[in-house]
Amino acid sequence: MPLQLLKRGDYHLKQEQLKVFLRRKRKLTVTGRLEQYLEKHKILFGEPGELKEPLENPYLWACEFPLEFYEIKYNVDEFTEDVSSTLIQNDMELAYSALIRETNRLILIVSDVKDKIKTENIIKSLLNSHFPDYTIKNLFGHQNDQPVWMIPMESYTPSRAYFNRNERLLRKLVRTHEFLQSGKGSFQRAVKQKEYLDSLTSYSSEDLLILFAFHVLGKAPKCKVFEYLHEDIDDHEIVFSHISNLVTKGLITGKKGLQLTEEGKNVVTNALTITRDFTSIFKELTTDRFSEFLKEIDSNVTHVIKPDGRKDEFHIGSIMESLVFTDMGWRNVSDILDRVAEELENVDFASSDELTSFVQEYLEEEYPLSNIPFRYDYFINSRNYIFLKDEKVVSLSRHYIEEDLTQFIPPFLEMTARQKSQLSNMVYEGVRLLTIPLVKELYEQERIVVEKELFSKIEEFLVFKAVPLLKKVQNKSEEEVVPILREILEEARTNAGLSVELLDRKDTDFIKYYILAMDSLTEGISVGLKRVPFFNVFGRLTQLARDAKDPSTTMQFFSVKDPGRFLRRLNSTFRRSVSLLDQWRSLYRKYHEEPVLDQYGSAWRNHLRDVTALIDTSLCALNR
Structure with missing residues (x-):
């Protein structure tokens, strides 16, 4: 925390509450009387991940595991994923999580907490279900003979890590402004043709930094804005003076908590648009050496x-x-x-x-x-050195692997030649890369002979990781596959519901659960059309949209009254998905996340409604 504010008395500390600040080194630091307690017990040690912001009514949840980091990392990741989805369903959000390697302690930050006790019970219930055989230690003592798992966070300042996305954009914004003000060569002559350049030329770099800070922080007191910018402007009086001027100009409003006006938002949006456009056009703004x-x-x-x-x-x-x-x-x-x-x-x-x-x-x-x-x-020339030993010794080749892959494909599914080629190349590269550390110690021209049993294990591992469904349906009859498909589609429906909830909150994380939903849906539909699923959801969407238009396409596990209509619906939904995802990539590159959902949210809502309906129809078709 900037000491200037403490000395002047402009920042009031509430000693009983926790304050968390993320600094450039990505360390969680606390102030107040809790600081001594937390540091004494080594609760906040390590390199945490990125904290989502802004947060509403955030709480800190912490526990300690009786196991070493490497023993619990996988299970803790599953636990935090479960916590995240459960909180969303209860109108909350997991804004941050970190398993601290040195202390085997898990830190969670939960936002939008309305009922502390209920939230504690939700997370504790999930903790018990994921770790039933261990006694997990709470770190905040007891109150009324009950363990305390969560404590409130009064405030926080978002990360200013050097390679953070907002930090990179801020530097580009300032650099663009400097070039405009300097009037260097062709850059200045070209930009004079732009009518909206007032967004940059009419304001100082300090003004733009402050407007950008409010763009990131949302509603915030001026002290927090200084905390966010103190590495760029180290005098709080300068920050406060510029804030007052921006209030007078009508770009910032508010008393207790300041925020951008509509005009202020437009200035920031235009400035970021100019920065994006010019960064891509002019070499002066980027070296690309x-x-x-x-x-x-x-x-x-x-x-x-x-x-x-x-x-x-x-x-x-x-x-x-x-x-x-x-x-x-x-x-x-x-x-x-x-x-x-x-x-x-x-x-x-x-x-x-x-x-x-x-x-x-x-x-x-x-x-x-x-x-x-x-x-x-x-x-x-790996084929000259890697050999496979079974009944006889043969050179390992992609052609050999491609023929060997047929053992993993059940009789009711088909794999395209392209998929076989890609999968055989994946296995070949896996074996080759696995042996490279060994090659460092070998003499020239020495050959490596891999036993067939070892190769089969490597091949099976890579195939099942690339196409997990093949492992699920291995040695299963067609009747046994139906419950597996139902489980996959139910998972798709759950993730689609989470995506809708986040979209209604204008949270851009909705895209994460949307992709999970489409991953499960396209996997299930692929099997329903007698296809081995493509390796990733994006390739699957394109493949299925094309297959749905193919007159020779037939359905294996779905029973619908009008197959042609069902296939046309698949084609329409998946083509729309590809289009929206392409649009999302393009918009994401513009660096403005805030206006995206205001402008395109309705399109995503309509599409998610269609996706949910398609999942329900597919589930019904399985039950017939």
């Missing part, structure tokens, strides 16, 4: 000739990737890339074999009597 270096090298070589005669674009990044994966150290990789760039300076095209041979020869010249050349050759 490494990207520009790679582009300069790539521009020399127009294309690469593959062994089969095909032309492909040249990217030096591909050579860099191969070198990095050989685990030879970044300094060695950098040295090799320098030589490649020098050799390719006046070359317009090359064959992939030429490039590989050049790198190989250079490694042999520069690193004689070492296995570094072998490491590179191992990564490029």
